[in-house]
Amino acid sequence: xxxxxxxxxxxxxxxxxxxxxxxxxxxxxxxxxxxxxxxxxxxxxxxxxxxxxxxxxxxxxxxxxxxxxxxxxxxxxxxxxxxxxxxxxxxxxxxxxxxxxxxxxxxxxxxxxxxxxxxxxxxxxxxxxxxxxxxxxxxxxxxxxxxxxxxxxxxxxxxxxxxxxxxxxxxxxxxxxxxxxxxxxxxxxxxxxxxxxxxxxxxxxxxxxxxxxxxxxxxxxxxxxxxxxxxxxxxxxxxxxxxxxxxxxxxxxxxxxxx
Ligand SMILES: Nc1ncnc2c1ncn2[C@@H]1O[C@H](COP(=O)(O)OP(=O)(O)OP(=O)(O)O)[C@@H](O)[C@H]1O
Ligand SMILES: [Mg+2]
Numbered sequence: 001x002x003x004x005x006x007x008x009x010x011x012x013x014x015x016x017x018x019x020x021x022x023x024x025x026x027x028x029x030x031x032x033x034x035x036x037x038x039x040x041x042x043x044x045x046x047x048x049x050x051x052x053x054x055x056x057x058x059x060x061x062x063x064x065x066x067x068x069x070x071x072x073x074x075x076x077x078x079x080x081x082x083x084x085x086x087x088x089x090x091x092x093x094x095x096x097x098x099x100x101x102x103x104x105x106x107x108x109x110x111x112x113x114x115x116x117x118x119x120x121x122x123x124x125x126x127x128x129x130x131x132x133x134x135x136x137x138x139x140x141x142x143x144x145x146x147x148x149x150x151x152x153x154x155x156x157x158x159x160x161x162x163x164x165x166x167x168x169x170x171x172x173x174x175x176x177x178x179x180x181x182x183x184x185x186x187x188x189x190x191x192x193x194x195x196x197x198x199x200x201x202x203x204x205x206x207x208x209x210x211x212x213x214x215x216x217x218x219x220x221x222x223x224x225x226x227x228x229x230x231x232x233x234x235x236x237x238x239x240x241x242x243x244x245x246x247x248x249x250x251x252x253x254x255x256x257x258x259x
Pocket of ligand 2: 050051052
């Protein structure tokens with residue numbers, strides 16, 4: 001039996017994706033390919049349709065056309081919780097952690113989402129291996145006993161990524177993970193993303209070109225609901241005059257673009 005070559009190395013294959021909001025095409029025939037194990041960035045000016053594409057992958061928004069193939073499974077028509085179970089995790093533009101719970105309890109709760117009731121009842125007290133690993137990866141060991149509400153903005157984002165890691169995803173979708181972060185926090189987030197990519201594939205929406213230069217494998221660029229460059233390197237994106245013009249025309253140069 002022969003296998004289509006893309007089945008081997010494309011984890012996510014979006015084809016002809018369309019989202020029509022009452023006559024307004026927010027996403028208009030978008031194709032995106034994300035290879036297994038890569039850190040793929042989706043960029044584009046405000047309103048380009050990036051978040052809407054992410055929402056279509058997670059089932060939060062129902063596309064009006066096209067296909068979202070993940071690990072050989074069509075996600076269109078599936079419910080959000082089914083898509084999570086298949087191994088897709090996502091963060092939002094604003095972190096959503098349980099502020100009153102400690103860092104460790106947030107991670108523990110996230111880890112329990114994928115456990116059966118029987119496993120939950122049988123599990124031993126103390127910190128599980130999954131939670132210990134997530135604390136280590138995110139560098140949050142020192143604040144494990146603190147309520148999440150007392151964390152800095154950066155720490156909350158890392159906690160949210162840690163919570164997703166506890167669910168052992170195959171694909172992690174990050175929507176502007178470094179927005180509002182200091183340069184040091186951005187670097188730590190980039191390092192965390194690279195670490196995550198050792199065991200999982202990452203699709204990240206981000207504007208910051210310096211961040212892309214340091215941490216992206218490949219880039220897809222969108223504008224006004226369409227893909228204008230696919231699977232490019234950061235150097236190719238920066239050398240593309242059309243992309244420069246689009247960003248400048250919308251009020252900011254690509255070099256200084258930050259969320
Ligand atoms: N639920 C909705 N109903 C109607 N229009 C919507 C809805 N959600 C998004 N839009 C519109 O669709 C377009 C794409 O929005 P989207 O949020 O996907 O852009 P984005 O690329 O993520 O932008 P940003 O960089 O500002 O986050 C925008 O014009 C937005 O106003
Ligand atoms: Mg957005």
